[in-house]
Amino acid sequence: MLESNHHRKRNFFLFFSLACLLVVAITVAAVVGSHKNEGGGVEANTVVKSTCAATLYPELCMSTIAAVPEAASSIKSSKDVLMIALNYTITTVQHNYFTIKKITAQRKSLTIREKAALHDCLEMIDDTLDELHKSDRELKNYGSKNYSFSDHVDNLLTLLSAAQTNQESCLDGFSHDGADKKVRSALLKGQMHVFRLCSNVLALIKNITDTDAQTAGNRDSSVERRLGEKNEHEWPKWLSAGDRRLLQASTVTPDVTVAADGSGNYRTVSEAVAVAPESSTRRYIIRIKAGVYRENVIIPKKKTNLMFVGDGRTTTIITGNKNVVDGSTTFNSATVAVVGDGFLARDVTFQNTAGPSKHQAVALRVNADLTAFYRCDMLAYQDTLYVHSLRQFYVSCFVAGTVDFIFGNAAVVLQNCDIHARRPNSGQRNMVTAQGRDDPNQNTGIVIQKCRIGATSDLQAVIGSVESYLGRPWKEYSRTVIMQSDISNVIRPAGWYEWNGNFALDTLFYAEYQNTGAGADTSNRVTWRGFRVLTSATQAQPFTAGNFIAGGSWLAATGFPFSLGL
Numbered sequence: 001m002l003e004s005n006h007h008r009k010r011n012f013f014l015f016f017s018l019a020c021l022l023v024v025a026i027t028v029a030a031v032v033g034s035h036k037n038e039g040g041g042v043e044a045n046t047v048v049k050s051t052c053a054a055t056l057y058p059e060l061c062m063s064t065i066a067a068v069p070e071a072a073s074s075i076k077s078s079k080d081v082l083m084i085a086l087n088y089t090i091t092t093v094q095h096n097y098f099t100i101k102k103i104t105a106q107r108k109s110l111t112i113r114e115k116a117a118l119h120d121c122l123e124m125i126d127d128t129l130d131e132l133h134k135s136d137r138e139l140k141n142y143g144s145k146n147y148s149f150s151d152h153v154d155n156l157l158t159l160l161s162a163a164q165t166n167q168e169s170c171l172d173g174f175s176h177d178g179a180d181k182k183v184r185s186a187l188l189k190g191q192m193h194v195f196r197l198c199s200n201v202l203a204l205i206k207n208i209t210d211t212d213a214q215t216a217g218n219r220d221s222s223v224e225r226r227l228g229e230k231n232e233h234e235w236p237k238w239l240s241a242g243d244r245r246l247l248q249a250s251t252v253t254p255d256v257t258v259a260a261d262g263s264g265n266y267r268t269v270s271e272a273v274a275v276a277p278e279s280s281t282r283r284y285i286i287r288i289k290a291g292v293y294r295e296n297v298i299i300p301k302k303k304t305n306l307m308f309v310g311d312g313r314t315t316t317i318i319t320g321n322k323n324v325v326d327g328s329t330t331f332n333s334a335t336v337a338v339v340g341d342g343f344l345a346r347d348v349t350f351q352n353t354a355g356p357s358k359h360q361a362v363a364l365r366v367n368a369d370l371t372a373f374y375r376c377d378m379l380a381y382q383d384t385l386y387v388h389s390l391r392q393f394y395v396s397c398f399v400a401g402t403v404d405f406i407f408g409n410a411a412v413v414l415q416n417c418d419i420h421a422r423r424p425n426s427g428q429r430n431m432v433t434a435q436g437r438d439d440p441n442q443n444t445g446i447v448i449q450k451c452r453i454g455a456t457s458d459l460q461a462v463i464g465s466v467e468s469y470l471g472r473p474w475k476e477y478s479r480t481v482i483m484q485s486d487i488s489n490v491i492r493p494a495g496w497y498e499w500n501g502n503f504a505l506d507t508l509f510y511a512e513y514q515n516t517g518a519g520a521d522t523s524n525r526v527t528w529r530g531f532r533v534l535t536s537a538t539q540a541q542p543f544t545a546g547n548f549i550a551g552g553s554w555l556a557a558t559g560f561p562f563s564l565g566l
Contacts, residue, residue, distance in 0.1 A: 044075040051081040054207035055200040056439070064088050064197065079143055082204040086139070089197040090132045096190045097125045103186055113327050114180045117173035120331045121187065124166035127367065128194070130301070131159040149208060154550045158369065158411060160202040161442040162389035165409040167195040168438055168475070169388065173329045199439050206441045252309060255284050260291035269297045269318060278302040288348060290315035296322060296335055299368070303340040310348035313377045313398070319351040323358035330383055334365035341369045345376055352380035356402055356425045362386045366410065373397055380405070381422060387412045387446065391549045400456055404434035406446060407474060413447045413545045421468045421490055423458040431497060433471030435478040445479035447543045453519070455490040463490060469497040473504035481543045483513035483534070484566065491519035496526045506530055513540045537566055
């Protein structure tokens with residue numbers, strides 16, 4: 001019995017010793033593992049901080065990443081930060097959409113105008129979601145061997161710039177101090193939060209672009225980096241050979257014909273748009289015969305690659321009179337609103353006849369990508385042409401108006417156009433442009449090249465008593481370039497006018513290059529920090545169609561005449 005006890009004690013101590021060793025081993029492994037995790041966390045934090053430092057809202061950037069801890073712990077590069085920030089922004093926009101729907105449903109005392117403005121907001125937030133999802137798809141293969149970031153930069157900057165613009169446009173539908181200011185206040189925090197999230201994603205994309213440029217030994221921006229590339233007339237990959245032949249032909253065969261007299265397939269343009277195919281990958285042509293079409297037309301988001309072909313700008317006229325004074329929002333006052341990408345139009349007039357006393361009354365609003373207009377007229381008074389967002393091109397068009405009559409935040413080039421100020425109401429000043437760039441990283445702006453800036457006959461009669469200017473800064477980073485154009489004496493010697501005191505005068509970018517005419521003398525122009533006279537082709541090249549709106553890759557597909565360079 002004694003020997004048995006001894007063996008039992010020895011076995012117990014042996015088991016106890018092994019157990020202790022096992023505990024120690026587990027403890028050491030845990031400590032080592034924790035140190036590794038801490039090291040990874042430190043590394044991730046360093047990447048997040050350095051990456052977020054490139055944004056305008058670095059603290060928001062870091063808190064955004066911290067809000068997704070399961071993803072944040074695995075961050076190894078700026079790419080990871082970008083993707084987390086983008087996905088977080090998408091989720092936030094979705095929540096914001098339902099918040100606005102809730103406000104719409106809960107507030108029983110909303111006015112017709114407030115309901116219209118909230119409807120605009122929901123539409124623009126839906127557009128924002130599409131733009132963010134498109135950005136996500138653009139970045140889907142980011143990091144793979146076959147992915148060239150530079151090939152996607154123009155699309156990404158365009159999409160994020162538009163997503164930001166939508167947030168401000170939503171708020172612009174409400175007054176700062178009017179009856180609807182309470183609704184605006186209820187939306188303000190959410191809209192600006194999304195605006196800043198989009199700003200950060202835009203900055204992250206821009207930073208990666210600039211880093212790539214530096215690696216290649218070129219520190220210029222993405223726009224300037226393309227200066228050395230050939231401005232070739234290339235067809236986009238999505239356009240079939242049949243479409244190319246169709247667009248270059250002197251005459252086209254329409255899919256449907258609109259005729260007010262009943263001689264076509266439809267009597268109204270809206271009817272023809274309604275039956276057009278959705279998400280079309282081929283060009284769908286709607287011929288609009290000579291006539292006056294009194295209607296408000298919307299080309300919805302899903303109606304892609306539509307083309308309007310009129311019988312002539314003086315004979316095919318689409319006209320309306322919606323306006324802000326009578327209860328519409330600026331956004332929704334457009335006689336024709338283009339939301340479907342790839343839209344083309346030629347030989348058509350877009351008109352709003354509300355008149356100068358009805359304030360904002362848009363003839364044409366475009367918030368669609370890769371759109372072009374040839375030999376078209378846009379006629380109204382205040383806010384004639386709303387170049388809202390994305391990439392747009394106007395060639396050989398006629399634009400007439402009074403206050404801010406070309407406005408918005410698209411990346412847009414107007415080439416070989418006649419741009420005429422009209423006679424406004426007494427006490428009003430004419431402003432050719434009011435550009436809405438509100439973030440320094442946005443690739444947006446209004447470029448007027450090889451155009452003629454003058455006055456309509458009614459203004460010519462009183463030209464000495466009406467002040468007319470090239471533009472004023474609607475938003476903080478407003479950007480407008482007038483180059484190689486003829487400027488008549490309708491434009492005052494100062495050239496430009498302030499929006500509100502010193503607002504944006506240091507941060508805007510207004511430039512003139514090689515203009516001619518009685519109003520082109522720059523010796524008495526404004527002395528704002530943000531205004532400059534360009535003195536070389538190198539300075540002007542970034543604002544040509546080939547560079548500013550990446551025209552070489554898509555304008556050839558329109559079949560319209562254009563110039564990519566100076």
